Amino acid sequence: MILYTVTGNVGSEGYLDISKSGDLTGKNIYVNMTNKCPCNCTFCLRHTKEMMEGNNLWLKDGEPEVDEVLGLFAQYDLSVINELVFCGFGEPLERLDDVCTVVDTLKQKYPALKVRVNTIGLANLIYDRDITPELSGRVDTISISLNAPNEEEFLELTRSRFGIKSYEALKEFAVLAKRYVPNVVMTVVEQVMPEEKIEICRKICDELGVTLRVRPFEN
Numbered sequence: 001m002i003l004y005t006v007t008g009n010v011g012s013e014g015y016l017d018i019s020k021s022g023d024l025t026g027k028n029i030y031v032n033m034t035n036k037c038p039c040n041c042t043f044c045l046r047h048t049k050e051m052m053e054g055n056n057l058w059l060k061d062g063e064p065e066v067d068e069v070l071g072l073f074a075q076y077d078l079s080v081i082n083e084l085v086f087c088g089f090g091e092p093l094e095r096l097d098d099v100c101t102v103v104d105t106l107k108q109k110y111p112a113l114k115v116r117v118n119t120i121g122l123a124n125l126i127y128d129r130d131i132t133p134e135l136s137g138r139v140d141t142i143s144i145s146l147n148a149p150n151e152e153e154f155l156e157l158t159r160s161r162f163g164i165k166s167y168e169a170l171k172e173f174a175v176l177a178k179r180y181v182p183n184v185v186m187t188v189v190e191q192v193m194p195e196e197k198i199e200i201c202r203k204i205c206d207e208l209g210v211t212l213r214v215r216p217f218e219n
Contacts, residue, residue, distance in 0.1 A: 001057055002064050003072050004030050015057055018076065025080040031102070032057050032088030033064060034095050038122050039158040039166075041147070057089045066098050070105055078110050083141075085116045093123040096131055103138045116141040121170030121186075125162045132173065136180035143213070144174055146186040148193070149200035157192075174210050184210045 003018040005027050018029060035058060078084065084106070086092035086099055093099065099117070107113050121144035123131050135142065148154035151167035160166040177184050186208070188201050198214060205212040 002032055002059075002069060004032065004057070006030065018072070024076060024078075026082050028083045028085050029076075029078070029081050030085045030087050031069065031092075032059065032090075033069065033086070033092060033098065033102075034088065034090035035059050035063070036094040037089070037091040037120065038094075038126060038162060039091075039120050039160045041158045042156075059088075059090075063095070066101050069098075069102055073102075073106060078106065078113060081113075083114045083116055085118060087116075087118040091120050091122070091126075092117055093119050093131070094126065096123065096127065096134065100134060100138060107138070114140045116143060118143045118145075120145050120158070120160075121173045122160065122162060122166055124173055124176075125166065125169050130176055132176040132180050135177060139181050141183040141185065142177050142181045143185045143187055144170060144177075144210075146170070146188050146201055146204070146212070148188075149197045149204070153193075153197075171204070171208060174208050178209060185213050186210050187213045187215050189215050 001015060001017050004015045005018060005021040005024075006014060007016050007021075015030075018024070021027065084103075103115055107115075115138060117135075117139050119142060146154075147157050148167070151164055154160070154167040154170075155164055158166065162169065174184055174186060186201070186205050188198055190198070193201075198212075202212045
């Protein structure tokens with residue numbers, strides 16, 4: 001499933017192919033372009049939820065080409081949607097150049113299109129450079145998965161291939177992204193950590209000058 005909306009409960013009607021979602025007015029449209037991710041989170045739905053065949057975000061046929069993604073978008077009027085969100089089982093910024101190409105093309109037709117990227121925040125480690133300037137004018141909101149109150153717990157939960165330095169790297173990414181992205185949010189998942197640790201994360205976000213969002217746990 002490449003383009004989808006979110007409705008109902010994950011695993012039943014949670015991920016709905018855009019072709020089956022009816023009127024798109026006011027909806028968020030999600031773009032799933034890759035299975036790749038530098039992390040292997042213990043709570044990821046890849047591991048914790050067995051999904052129905054028609055409700056699965058895993059790209060069994062490989063990553064779609066940019067032209068394929070744009071061809072799918074061409075069938076719909078994006079002027080009526082609320083937000084376009086790059087998200088899925090993989091890390092969207094693993095395909096940074098392709099994401100930028102898709103956004104640039106769509107914004108030529110829809111200049112007011114609002115774009116969000118949901119990310120683990122490790123793109124600068126993936127590319128070994130600061131990629132945040134490339135988000136300027138393209139991404140309106142970036143949502144970074146903070147997941148833990150310290151670097152040790154972050155590594156235990158995410159099993160990042162970049163090791164212990166990942167936590168400081170994602171915090172730095174958030175600070176750098178503020179220069180180019182109007183809205184920078186960090187997220188944690190309720191029930192994955194107790195309230196006192198969520199409060200520590202809230203203080204971290206205050207120090208970084210970004211917003212904390214506590215996401216509901218999907219089981």
